[in-house]
Structures are given as C-alpha cells and as structure tokens.
Amino acid sequence: MKFEFEIEDGDFAKAGTASSQVKHILKQLNVDTKIIKKTTVAIYEAEVNVVAHAVGGGTLTADINLERIVVEVVDQGPGIADIPQAMTEGFSTASPEVISMGFGAGMGLPNMRKNADKLEITSGVGEGTRVVITNYI
Numbered sequence: 001m002k003f004e005f006e007i008e009d010g011d012f013a014k015a016g017t018a019s020s021q022v023k024h025i026l027k028q029l030n031v032d033t034k035i036i037k038k039t040t041v042a043i044y045e046a047e048v049n050v051v052a053h054a055v056g057g058g059t060l061t062a063d064i065n066l067e068r069i070v071v072e073v074v075d076q077g078p079g080i081a082d083i084p085q086a087m088t089e090g091f092s093t094a095s096p097e098v099i100s101m102g103f104g105a106g107m108g109l110p111n112m113r114k115n116a117d118k119l120e121i122t123s124g125v126g127e128g129t130r131v132v133i134t135n136y137i
Helices: 017-028 033-053 096-100 108-114
Strands: 002-007 058-064 068-075 118-124 128-136
Touching (some): 002 017, 002 033, 033 058, 033 108, 033 128, 108 118
Antiparallel strands (some): 058 068, 068 128, 118 128
C-alpha cells in the first residue's frame, strides 16, 4: 500500500499530520506498537524539517507491506551542506523564528537515525533533500 502526503512549508500547525495518519494506518494493520512509535517519531521529525527549512514544502510517501515500512520525504529546500555535521545532536540551521516556536533544537536528523532501522539522506546545496526511512516489521 502506498500513501502520499503534501507537507506545507512554514505551517507548524499542520506538522505531524502525515505521521498521525501513518500511525493510524499502522494501528489498523496491527503493527507492533514499538514499530509504530519509532516510525511515527522518525516521520514527525522529517515533517518538521520540511516545514522549518523547505521553501515550497515537500512530499512524504509511505510504502507499507507485511515486511517493512519505507517512508520517502522529498523537498526542494536549500539542501544540507554537510550531512555528517547535520547529524550531530544539537547542530541546527533553524531560523530564530523557528527556534522561538520551540523547534530547531538540532535533534531532527539524530532522532530520525535513532528511530529508523535504515536511514538514507541525499542532499546538496540548492538541490533539496531526500530522506528515506525504513523500518522492518
């Protein structure tokens, strides 16, 4: 089963909509609650990164089968200049406005890594970012 969601840039009120909907789907499929939790945490972090950084928003596609959950998040934002540095806990490029709303603590990518069985990130400055989160059922 494949599901696609649009993520709007700058709309923090809607951040988490896709992760909530995926959580609901996984519950309906009787996926183990530990897998649901780690998957939704990883998806939420990806959503917030798109909302905070990607002018023009992005898309989230969830591909779910009996063996695995694969979530792909793609945006056309500014891209990540240094992925290893961005994976460092506490490193953030969030704007002061985003930080004042309680986001941008530099835990998004590290939390994705902690809650994914497999995490792939491809990005380039001016090229946007593609994140693929895989969790096995």
